[in-house]
Amino acid sequence: MLALRQLWVILKKDILLELRTKEMIVSMLLFVMLTMVVFNYAFNAEKNDLTSFGGGLLWLAFIFTAFLGLNRSFVHEKDEGCFDGLLLSPVDRSIIFIAKMLGNLIFISVVEFAAVPFFTIFFIRYPYYIYWSRLAPFVLGLILGNIGIAGVGTFVATLAINTKRRDLLLPIIGLPLLMPVLAPSVIISGAMMGGNVAGNTAEMVSASMKILVAYDIVFFAAMALIYDAVLGE
Amino acid sequence: MTLRMRFLYAFTGLAALLTTAGLIGTFYKTPLEVKEIGFTQKIFYFHVPMAITSGVAFAVTLLASIAYLVTKDLKWDVWARVGAELGLVFGAALLTMGILWTRSTWGVWWTWDPRLTSYLVVVLLYGAYFVLRSSVDNAGEKARYAASIGILGYITVIFTMVSTRILRTAHPVLFKLGKSGFESGIEHQMLITFLSAMFAMFALCAALLVAKVTIENLSEEIEDLKDRIGG
Numbered sequence: 001m002l003a004l005r006q007l008w009v010i011l012k013k014d015i016l017l018e019l020r021t022k023e024m025i026v027s028m029l030l031f032v033m034l035t036m037v038v039f040n041y042a043f044n045a046e047k048n049d050l051t052s053f054g055g056g057l058l059w060l061a062f063i064f065t066a067f068l069g070l071n072r073s074f075v076h077e078k079d080e081g082c083f084d085g086l087l088l089s090p091v092d093r094s095i096i097f098i099a100k101m102l103g104n105l106i107f108i109s110v111v112e113f114a115a116v117p118f119f120t121i122f123f124i125r126y127p128y129y130i131y132w133s134r135l136a137p138f139v140l141g142l143i144l145g146n147i148g149i150a151g152v153g154t155f156v157a158t159l160a161i162n163t164k165r166r167d168l169l170l171p172i173i174g175l176p177l178l179m180p181v182l183a184p185s186v187i188i189s190g191a192m193m194g195g196n197v198a199g200n201t202a203e204m205v206s207a208s209m210k211i212l213v214a215y216d217i218v219f220f221a222a223m224a225l226i227y228d229a230v231l232g233e
Numbered sequence: 234m235t236l237r238m239r240f241l242y243a244f245t246g247l248a249a250l251l252t253t254a255g256l257i258g259t260f261y262k263t264p265l266e267v268k269e270i271g272f273t274q275k276i277f278y279f280h281v282p283m284a285i286t287s288g289v290a291f292a293v294t295l296l297a298s299i300a301y302l303v304t305k306d307l308k309w310d311v312w313a314r315v316g317a318e319l320g321l322v323f324g325a326a327l328l329t330m331g332i333l334w335t336r337s338t339w340g341v342w343w344t345w346d347p348r349l350t351s352y353l354v355v356v357l358l359y360g361a362y363f364v365l366r367s368s369v370d371n372a373g374e375k376a377r378y379a380a381s382i383g384i385l386g387y388i389t390v391i392f393t394m395v396s397t398r399i400l401r402t403a404h405p406v407l408f409k410l411g412k413s414g415f416e417s418g419i420e421h422q423m424l425i426t427f428l429s430a431m432f433a434m435f436a437l438c439a440a441l442l443v444a445k446v447t448i449e450n451l452s453e454e455i456e457d458l459k460d461r462i463g464g
Binding site for chain 1: 302303354355357358361362364365368369370373374377378380381382384385386388389392393395396397399400
């Protein structure tokens, strides 16, 4: 019970901070929209049908947007000395990790769910094939992918912010660690937006879901376990 | 002579002996297994052992990282770093060999074959491991951060290998260097050559590991002595 209350207090602090400054969400929203404009130039979206690349483009935009926001989430903590305060407080380190991760998960998800409708009307060929049966796996894939990104991102951002190179480190360490998340996420989103998938679509999507669930569980457990030891005294 | 030096000489000798045996086997004793591919197929005898060895080297990093986080003894950090260095060296050699082989069999320098892809990710990941190390000054902090990536990195390696294989089932397998040759018992020479190359690479990796750790320990000792005499 105490753990849950501590978790909620840290999470509430992050949400309140974000609601007052709106720093992360606004920058991420602008960035994700700009990425889509870049896609238009890069692939000449006026002439080419990008439906079959939909999954890949979507996650390309999302992963870099997520990194942009994740770096911000620790800059405040570090610059204002808030993180040291958190570490000194009688709270289990794993609770701090989970609370920060949940906050980031919420912010990333808000931005992504706001961006998906725009992405669809920009790049996916009409008619959109939006069936309820496809919407559920699409949303589930998005959430499972986000859990992975928020978890690894929060963990690596904690390390990165304490180094000399600071936010430079998050993408180069985070991206390879997240490869096993990106591959299945791209397949799920792509298939659900009407793109082609190599092999049997239903089989590939269910295999991808399983990989995502396994990754999220294993990484979450490993990171929550070592977070305390990694932060040190 | 210390025990560690004895290990070093033993592994070095073993590596030299077995590499020679493996090379002789590769060039003179084994048949041209797949006719269409020709002589380049023989790269397999050293290619696969190198892949396994680099995996073993990264496993050393994983175990040493866990040991460091549990004991907070900096000697494990040295083992973890040297393991990652060797894994990278073997990985880079492996990728180079893979590119050459790809070129001669498929006519292109690179294909996004699951194995090549996974290995490229692995090499980039452990490259980032060293960038992280060089970004931290404090020895304890450096060791702790690096240990976490040593652990998470190995989990990623396993996930990448498994998932690329599951998700690319439709990928055409142009040829398969199956074990059928070994199992049938006809190609005894192939098995012997392969195993010599494998143990040669293991011995080489072990020798380099011990040598590098010894060097690191000695240079730490020198730094200590320098500090003591005020140099």
